[in-house]
Amino acid sequence: MKKRQPTQSRPAAGEPQRLLADMLRIRRMEEKCAELYGAGKIRGFLHLYIGEEACATGAMHALAEEDRVVATYREHGHALLRGVPMDAIMAEMFGKASGCSRGRGGSMHLFDVSRHFYGGNAIVGGGLPLAAGLALADKLQGESRVTACFFGEGAIAEGAFHESMNLAALWALPVLFCCENNLYAMGTALSRSESQTDLCAKAASYNMDSFRADGMDVRAVFETVSRAANQVRESGRPAFVELQTYRFRAHSMFDPELYRDKAEVEQWKTRGPIHSFSAQLKAEGLLTEDVFLALDAAAQVEVDAAVAFAEAAPWEPEADLLKDVHGPAAVAHGGRR
Amino acid sequence: MKKRQPTQSRPAAGEPQRLLADMLRIRRMEEKCAELYGAGKIRGFLHLYIGEEACATGAMHALAEEDRVVATYREHGHALLRGVPMDAIMAEMFGKASGCSRGRGGSMHLFDVSRHFYGGNAIVGGGLPLAAGLALADKLQGESRVTACFFGEGAIAEGAFHESMNLAALWALPVLFCCENNLYAMGTALSRSESQTDLCAKAASYNMDSFRADGMDVRAVFETVSRAANQVRESGRPAFVELQTYRFRAHSMFDPELYRDKAEVEQWKTRGPIHSFSAQLKAEGLLTEDVFLALDAAAQVEVDAAVAFAEAAPWEPEADLLKDVHGPAAVAHGGRR
Amino acid sequence: MKVSYREALREALREALAQDPRVFLMGEDVGRYGGTYAVSKGLLDEFGPDRIRDTPLSELGFVGAGVGAALGGMRPIVEVMTINFSLLALDQIVNSAALLRHMSGGQCAVPLVIRMVTGAGRQLAAQHSHSLENWYAHIPGIRVLAPATVADARGMLAPALADPDPVIIFEHAQLYNLEDALPVERVWRACDISRAAVRRTGTQASLITYGGCLPKAMQAADELAATGIDVEVIDLRVLRPLDLDTIAASVRRTHRVVVVDEGWKTGSLAGEIVARIAEDCLYDLDAPPRRVCSAEVPIPYARHMEAAALPQVAQIVAAVKEMLNV
Amino acid sequence: MKVSYREALREALREALAQDPRVFLMGEDVGRYGGTYAVSKGLLDEFGPDRIRDTPLSELGFVGAGVGAALGGMRPIVEVMTINFSLLALDQIVNSAALLRHMSGGQCAVPLVIRMVTGAGRQLAAQHSHSLENWYAHIPGIRVLAPATVADARGMLAPALADPDPVIIFEHAQLYNLEDALPVERVWRACDISRAAVRRTGTQASLITYGGCLPKAMQAADELAATGIDVEVIDLRVLRPLDLDTIAASVRRTHRVVVVDEGWKTGSLAGEIVARIAEDCLYDLDAPPRRVCSAEVPIPYARHMEAAALPQVAQIVAAVKEMLNV
Numbered sequence A, B: 001m002k003k004r005q006p007t008q009s010r011p012a013a014g015e016p017q018r019l020l021a022d023m024l025r026i027r028r029m030e031e032k033c034a035e036l037y038g039a040g041k042i043r044g045f046l047h048l049y050i051g052e053e054a055c056a057t058g059a060m061h062a063l064a065e066e067d068r069v070v071a072t073y074r075e076h077g078h079a080l081l082r083g084v085p086m087d088a089i090m091a092e093m094f095g096k097a098s099g100c101s102r103g104r105g106g107s108m109h110l111f112d113v114s115r116h117f118y119g120g121n122a123i124v125g126g127g128l129p130l131a132a133g134l135a136l137a138d139k140l141q142g143e144s145r146v147t148a149c150f151f152g153e154g155a156i157a158e159g160a161f162h163e164s165m166n167l168a169a170l171w172a173l174p175v176l177f178c179c180e181n182n183l184y185a186m187g188t189a190l191s192r193s194e195s196q197t198d199l200c201a202k203a204a205s206y207n208m209d210s211f212r213a214d215g216m217d218v219r220a221v222f223e224t225v226s227r228a229a230n231q232v233r234e235s236g237r238p239a240f241v242e243l244q245t246y247r248f249r250a251h252s253m254f255d256p257e258l259y260r261d262k263a264e265v266e267q268w269k270t271r272g273p274i275h276s277f278s279a280q281l282k283a284e285g286l287l288t289e290d291v292f293l294a295l296d297a298a299a300q301v302e303v304d305a306a307v308a309f310a311e312a313a314p315w316e317p318e319a320d321l322l323k324d325v326h327g328p329a330a331v332a333h334g335g336r337r
Numbered sequence C, D: 001m002k003v004s005y006r007e008a009l010r011e012a013l014r015e016a017l018a019q020d021p022r023v024f025l026m027g028e029d030v031g032r033y034g035g036t037y038a039v040s041k042g043l044l045d046e047f048g049p050d051r052i053r054d055t056p057l058s059e060l061g062f063v064g065a066g067v068g069a070a071l072g073g074m075r076p077i078v079e080v081m082t083i084n085f086s087l088l089a090l091d092q093i094v095n096s097a098a099l100l101r102h103m104s105g106g107q108c109a110v111p112l113v114i115r116m117v118t119g120a121g122r123q124l125a126a127q128h129s130h131s132l133e134n135w136y137a138h139i140p141g142i143r144v145l146a147p148a149t150v151a152d153a154r155g156m157l158a159p160a161l162a163d164p165d166p167v168i169i170f171e172h173a174q175l176y177n178l179e180d181a182l183p184v185e186r187v188w189r190a191c192d193i194s195r196a197a198v199r200r201t202g203t204q205a206s207l208i209t210y211g212g213c214l215p216k217a218m219q220a221a222d223e224l225a226a227t228g229i230d231v232e233v234i235d236l237r238v239l240r241p242l243d244l245d246t247i248a249a250s251v252r253r254t255h256r257v258v259v260v261d262e263g264w265k266t267g268s269l270a271g272e273i274v275a276r277i278a279e280d281c282l283y284d285l286d287a288p289p290r291r292v293c294s295a296e297v298p299i300p301y302a303r304h305m306e307a308a309a310l311p312q313v314a315q316i317v318a319a320v321k322e323m324l325n326v
């Protein structure tokens, strides 16, 4: 298991330039991933977060280091901002042994337990019960951590969502349910998956407080999630946050996008979280084009280094195939398996 | 498969004396079942409905003959009032070949497809998706039937409830979701199973209309379910009904009832649906003690006849063990299985 | 003219929808998205949203609704996007679909078809690479099919819909792009969903397999033939009920058997086949039967590790050669 | 002094709860109701509602919460009331509990114990009579136990909790009232959860079984002994990973084998055992191996029909005699 690395001292979370820089880091990393997918370096399923960066960025800045995070298959940004080194993420997508899941998981299963990042779950709704359980562990152990659980609006139709919401509310578990509502689950629009499209009404049916934020506005996300997380931390009770966002790219690299109009996508792109936030910062006098370019260049440098790292990283030997199916102590019970 | 029997002409559904008579039929039948369980004639799990008779009685009177019904393992009353002959019910509980499920199902799996009675489901929540599907079939076939689905409040914590409510509301399926809220799921009180104990709030979170009735008052149930069923029939959309009731007996014959106070049970018994309704009818001049006794005696006669029938009924030969695993036409596909 | 496995499946769906108004297709993204594996592409335009019905993400709910709709007189085809997600629907498949006829003493019929994608090989990692056909093949009350050829992809749906009971059809993810000429219509129209098929006759050993491993077994047979070893290849096609006669007849001819199955070895369907052979044909065997299965490890993402985990042609060839001591 | 299987299970729970504050028990009606099969009766008073935690009816949710709690540092014991309802939780058991360690490259540990009741025999009909241990025994990443004796009921929990990975424990419904003297503490404390046990030595055939069928196999062995036939009885105890050495050693001694399993025959765990024997001990066999399993029918309610569907002592005796041609 990885050792926790010493915390770097960095500017306060939520500080505008860091929010912007982190959105850029996600964006540039993912653009590179798309390119590498085309080149066959990254394979399997690849779900890009492009367009939604304000959500993970605002939310991760709002969480404390000791908080736990559970995410979905669309989790590159969450992993990165939780502190998983881009090198390790990129190597994972290459399937290399230096990947954050040793090449076993790939794009959909980024893990870093030392940073309380519990994946990377490719079963829609599958992370929600886990999050309730992590929070239950904290509650029973007297920890005041929050467990933030990210999922798409598509997950709300799954029984797992409801069972988890109820358990968390009933048992007063410190879970922050973060629904990234990008209006589509693959090709299924929200209005074709939910009879009630006001998602906060779902929380109300569990007696759970809910919050809503414009998921294209990183400051709004940061402020809303900060409030919600504080409430969870102080009350020990769960809360629900809906982040209204949009994905600019296809669901995965296989999606022909038959189900939505190009015009709708273009319309949303005008609200792109990076350019709208940088425009805002410039208008506020908090950013110059030079600084923007420098942040972007730094992101690009980080990406290039990550790709180089991943390229150079070793493959796991095939002889290790059966490793990590079971933990080491299992050998204690007679040893033969 | 059983042939549909010709409809008997009988007094209008919902007429007070029929409501009372039907509650008595359920009560006397089930008291006998308890006795027969003690004698080892009925085995397996036996879940008595005693105390809750007003629910099935009011509801079944409110439904039309062509409506479909899906129920749980606590379904003796529903089956009886759907028109399944008491003989066939009793024989089923004995495990006899003349039982309404040919002895294959027992107490928890009473079926009578000729009367649109689809069981008898022993998986909590398991009937709800079926009900949505039956209603979908009707909708697609242009039928104006209602599918009434009965379940306990315990089922509301199950994902199956939520997925079914959403499908029904989203697709506008004519399902009447009838929640028999008897406050306990085995030993688990509602407040320990739901963070939100106002069950109608659940329906609201699916944009579904809801109704609530005192499930100890057969007239209230009849009127409420009539209204709700009519609305479903006319709108083609689902509705949710909560019937607030209480079971007077243990959950099953194995339950030591450690989880609730005797006093609470006694308190509820004062609101017993049979004696409170007969008292009411008497006060209204609609019932005399003689008539009551005659109805009760008739119920007892029916029970005795059913027991005699069940006793005399034949056992299925063991040689038929593999029957009804598959339908006959399967033989067409090459025939060997 | 060649058609792909995917096109063959789509033609079968189109025909079923056109011929019987009781038939409808429902599942996640079967409509507007065009089907995750593009099988149902175009059908929404042709048959409309009532009959090509996109469902919310709620496998338990919509599979159960399929059971109910079948009970109610329809002939639903439910697509569970992949076998991986079918774990969420197993209660309805086992406790409702498979049991209702029996529990009701023969009154209920559930003429339901469930299609799902199975198998690994596309680097989708552990949660998206299951092969659990053996679980389904264990359940009384359902029929389980595994089309491994274009002809079966085209032919199996109609008899499955005609079956009065639930039928599960497993489409292997690696087969969709397989292309082949369809046999003459008369042949695939007579598609039998109770028998295994001898895909290649041979004398020295029987390779028994199904689904995504059939092409591997055929290739292994080719490679063996090139070295002068003549093996028979049996495609189970029907995983429940098993066609034990065809299996036994083959073993009695060849006296040696290798079962190839993408499932994990322990508790695999291959194990059941080996057990049946040991029970029924013990004295016909000239060597211990062998299995080539997946390694007992969740399927890893990395390409070379995934390949190492799954049955490969070279392993099949090696197993036959070892068995023949060559 | 004799104790019942139920009491042995309860003592094991009590001890685990008393010794390790990370241990807690959660499930439907484990607390106020006292446990459906009364296993946890009294524990709520002793350990309080945080550690004897009644759950709502939401198998997928609370099993998944158990996985999460294990990830988070606790040692949860999750009771799924019966195996029948575990179908609702399979996604979390397979796709989370079993896979997390591997998918995370070894980072995640899920030290979770899941207990559930299995089996038929009490006239509970088709939906409440499943035996799907074979499904679980197929999954890499979990350990599967089937205590069939009072000593194992007492001894298996502690090593299961010490296992760094998920362990599923199947308690057969027909065993709860079984009474036996516990062996001396030193013996059951050394409970090994990797090996099968020879419950009775014998020379003419091996009866291999587990769980609820062990008493039937023992009784069959008694009846056979009374007719002068000496059979060995192997209790698998651990259904995954299988103790193949003990099985093979027995077959090499007796040369004949009957596997007894309450699962439906096709795809049963018994099939896997037969397959292993055919693969590893073919030349040791003096007769085809046989299985005594449940008939391939959903379990009927009626008493005589249920009995006809399940493996019975008479069938085991008959199988051995036929095999020995006596």
Ligand SMILES: Cc1ncc(C[n+]2csc(CCOP(=O)(O)OP(=O)(O)O)c2C)c(N)n1
Residues within 6 Å of the ligand: A074, A122, A123, A124, A125, A151, A152, A153, A154, A155, A180, A182, A184, A185, A186, A251, C028, C057, C059, C081, C085, C088
């Ligand atoms: C249980 C389950 N069913 C189906 C899928 C296939 N699938 C993967 S992502 C997805 C859409 C999910 O949409 P949403 O939850 O809104 O998340 P988004 O992709 O929009 O971020 C589907 C249907 C799955 N992974 N898991």
Ligand SMILES: Cc1ncc(C[n+]2csc(CCOP(=O)(O)OP(=O)(O)O)c2C)c(N)n1
Residues within 6 Å of the ligand: B074, B122, B123, B124, B125, B151, B152, B153, B154, B155, B180, B182, B184, B185, B186, B251, D028, D057, D059, D081, D085, D088
């Ligand atoms: C999925 C599932 N989990 C658990 C059980 C065991 N069980 C049978 S009835 C019951 C309580 C159900 O309570 P409720 O839904 O309120 O109905 P009631 O018995 O009160 O009528 C439980 C837990 C089951 N049958 N199915």
Ligand SMILES: [Mg+2]
Residues within 6 Å of the ligand: A152, A153, A154, A180, A181, A182, A183, A184, A185, A186
């Ligand atoms: Mg979405």
Ligand SMILES: [Mg+2]
Residues within 6 Å of the ligand: B152, B153, B154, B180, B181, B182, B183, B184, B185, B186
């Ligand atoms: Mg209840």
